[in-house]
Amino acid sequence: MAKIQMTTPLVEMDGDEMTRILWQDIKDVLLTPYIDLKTEYYDLGLPERDKTGDQITVDAAEATKKYGVAVKCATITPNAQRMEEYKLHQMWKSPNGTIRAILDGTVFRAPIMVKGISPVVKNWKKPITIARHAYGDVYKATEYRVPTTGKAELVFTDEGGTETFRQTIYDFECPGVLQGQYNKDTSIRSFARACFQYAVDTRQDLWFATKDTISKKYDHTFKDVFQEVFDAEYKAKFDELGIEYFYTLIDDAVARVIRSEGGYIWACKNYDGDVMSDMVSTAFGSLAMMTSVLVSPDGKYEYEAAHGTVTRHYYKYLKGEKTSTNPMATIFAWTGALRKRGELDSLPQLVDFADKLERACIATIESGTMTGDLAGLWEGETPAKAVDSHAFLEAIRAELDKNLAQ
Ligand code: NAP
Ligand code: MG
Numbered sequence: 001m002a003k004i005q006m007t008t009p010l011v012e013m014d015g016d017e018m019t020r021i022l023w024q025d026i027k028d029v030l031l032t033p034y035i036d037l038k039t040e041y042y043d044l045g046l047p048e049r050d051k052t053g054d055q056i057t058v059d060a061a062e063a064t065k066k067y068g069v070a071v072k073c074a075t076i077t078p079n080a081q082r083m084e085e086y087k088l089h090q091m092w093k094s095p096n097g098t099i100r101a102i103l104d105g106t107v108f109r110a111p112i113m114v115k116g117i118s119p120v121v122k123n124w125k126k127p128i129t130i131a132r133h134a135y136g137d138v139y140k141a142t143e144y145r146v147p148t149t150g151k152a153e154l155v156f157t158d159e160g161g162t163e164t165f166r167q168t169i170y171d172f173e174c175p176g177v178l179q180g181q182y183n184k185d186t187s188i189r190s191f192a193r194a195c196f197q198y199a200v201d202t203r204q205d206l207w208f209a210t211k212d213t214i215s216k217k218y219d220h221t222f223k224d225v226f227q228e229v230f231d232a233e234y235k236a237k238f239d240e241l242g243i244e245y246f247y248t249l250i251d252d253a254v255a256r257v258i259r260s261e262g263g264y265i266w267a268c269k270n271y272d273g274d275v276m277s278d279m280v281s282t283a284f285g286s287l288a289m290m291t292s293v294l295v296s297p298d299g300k301y302e303y304e305a306a307h308g309t310v311t312r313h314y315y316k317y318l319k320g321e322k323t324s325t326n327p328m329a330t331i332f333a334w335t336g337a338l339r340k341r342g343e344l345d346s347l348p349q350l351v352d353f354a355d356k357l358e359r360a361c362i363a364t365i366e367s368g369t370m371t372g373d374l375a376g377l378w379e380g381e382t383p384a385k386a387v388d389s390h391a392f393l394e395a396i397r398a399e400l401d402k403n404l405a406q
Contacts, residue, residue: 001404003036004353007345010337011063011302012039013095015073016046017309018317022327022389023073026334029393030400034353035338040067044095046076050088057095061102068344070302071337072099073330074309096294099302104187105294106131106194108265109277109306111284112291112328114365116380120283126263128280129204132273133191136183139270144178152178181218188225193297195226195267196234196245201295205244205264209253209272222269223247281306288326288373293336303336305329322388324372331361331396353404360399369395 014023031037042060049056064070076082077094100107110129113119146152149172156165169178199206208226210219230238230245238245248256250272257266257280268276281290290306306329313323335354342350365374368382375386387395 001034004034004347004349005036006038006341006350007347008067008069008341009038009040010341011060011067011070012041013044013060013070013072013075013302014041015044015075015309017074017076017311017314018323018325019074019305019307019309019330020045021314021317022325022330025390025393026327026331029390029397030331030357031334034400034404035350044072044075046078046082046086046088046092049075049092049095050086050090053089054092054098057092057098058102061099064099064103064300064302065296068300069337069340070300071333072302072304074305074307076309096304100134100294103294103296103300103302104190105296105300105302106191106198107134107292107294108198109281109290109292111281112289112332112362113284114289114362116366116368117285117289117374117377118379119285121258123259123261124284125261127284128257128260128262129198129202129265130273130277130280131191131195131198131265131267132277133188133268133270134273135187135191135270137181137270138179140182142180146172146176146178148175149173154180183218183221185221185225188222189229190297191267192226192229193233194295195265196230196238197297197299198293198295199243199245199265200234200237200241202265203241203243205246206267207246207248207253207256207264208267209248209250210269211250213249219269226267285377286326286373288371289328291329291332291336301337301340303333303340305333322390324386324392325389326371326373327389327393328361328365328371332358356403357396357400360396360403363399364392364396367399 014020040063042056044057044060075095078088078091083091108129108131110127113127151171152169154167154169155163157163195206210222212219212223226247281287287307292304292306294302310325313325317323335358339351339354342354368380369385369387369392371389371392372386375384378384
């Protein structure tokens with residue numbers, strides 16, 4: 001069979017440890033035999049980031065802006081122990097943080113669902129995608145441990161030096177705590193656009209919730225900005241696609257999410273998204289089945305797995321042991337990116353390949369062949385056959401060949 005041709009390159013960002021090993025194996029077994037893979041390769045592995053003074057990460061993000069679609073392998077975010085292990089010149093920042101800042105993007109996380117592994121919440125039938133506003137609020141707050149009695153005030157001085165606002169926060173009669181949070185209209189608007197854009201792309205409803213009844217300025221601004229962007233830029237598209245934008249209070253949203261059957265995007269403020277994404281991903285089963293895509297407000301996409309570099313498995317691999325590391329989320333990062341590239345470049349064959357590869361992955365697990373992490377969660381009728389990563393990829397390839405022959 002002739003290989004599928006691509007027109008525009010994908011931005012390929014390689015990574016670290018066990019996922020770097022899987023990355024190459026996925027390409028060799030499932031991609032390059034079928035696609036004349038055209039990528040612009042950036043090695044975001046920690047040694048190369050250190051060698052280039054992290055310029056490689058910036059270059060990869062800029063390339064994503066240029067071409068529009070990227071696929072990224074998990075990477076190490078250095079800490080003190082990694083400084084020692086890799087003899088680093090600096091404790092480089094998280095590549096994901098750097099890329100997100102350059103693209104001004106929002107991260108959407110969605111579980112891959114298979115029959116035989118059911119969510120803890122039994123009425124969840126479809127994925128719930130969580131979008132987290134990864135900017136500001138408590139993550140950039142200024143805090144003060146109030147040591148004694150005294151008055152705390154909120155003061156704003158405009159750029160001309162005029163004090164335009166002053167209000168007492170609390171007159172402390174004893175020690176306490178104090179926190180100053182902020183966010184920016186520009187960031188909230190970008191977040192809103194990315195959410196509406198992704199809802200349109202994936203033809204799913206969008207839910208958004210804050211505590212605007214209590215937080216009448218701060219949270220209410222989020223609510224208002226979302227509504228403005230929706231009315232001005234997306235309402236017509238939503239109507240045309242038959243999808244809905246739904247705003248409610250965060251408490252009400254939590255209750256509805258638990259009772260829902262899934263199948264929508266839940267946009268969350270920074271802290272809500274941090275907490276809720278962990279809850280939702282755990283309830284869906286396994287971190288190894290969670291996909292992630294960074295979407296910029298002007299429609300650039302970077303696909304990746306939500307999990308890390310799976311360090312514990314890598315050390316086993318280095319000792320020569322076979323590992324049963326789950327490649328599903330990394331494969332789906334590739335299929336997500338290839339499908340998007342195919343849509344943008346009008347290459348139906350590439351879109352079809354992405355669909356068939358995803359179906360092959362799901363069919364492999366549903367027929368009982370899976371990695372060790374899933375075998376423990378398996379409730380299917382046939383007993384689970386736990387295999388190592390490479391054998392799992394080969395099993396997927398056999399399914400894929402069947403799909404492609406049809
Ligand atoms: P992790 O790599 O996600 O792994 C945590 C544990 O989850 C693993 O030890 C494993 O459990 C299980 N797991 C995760 N992915 C799996 C998979 N595909 N197949 C099977 N099991 C899987 O998180 P971490 O150990 O906290 O972090 C390791 C490194 O990854 C760190 O250097 C961190 O900076 C980096 N990281 C990168 C990203 C990213 O690039 N997006 C995200 C998170 C973390 P068992 O050991 O029980 O098998
Ligand atoms: Mg969290």
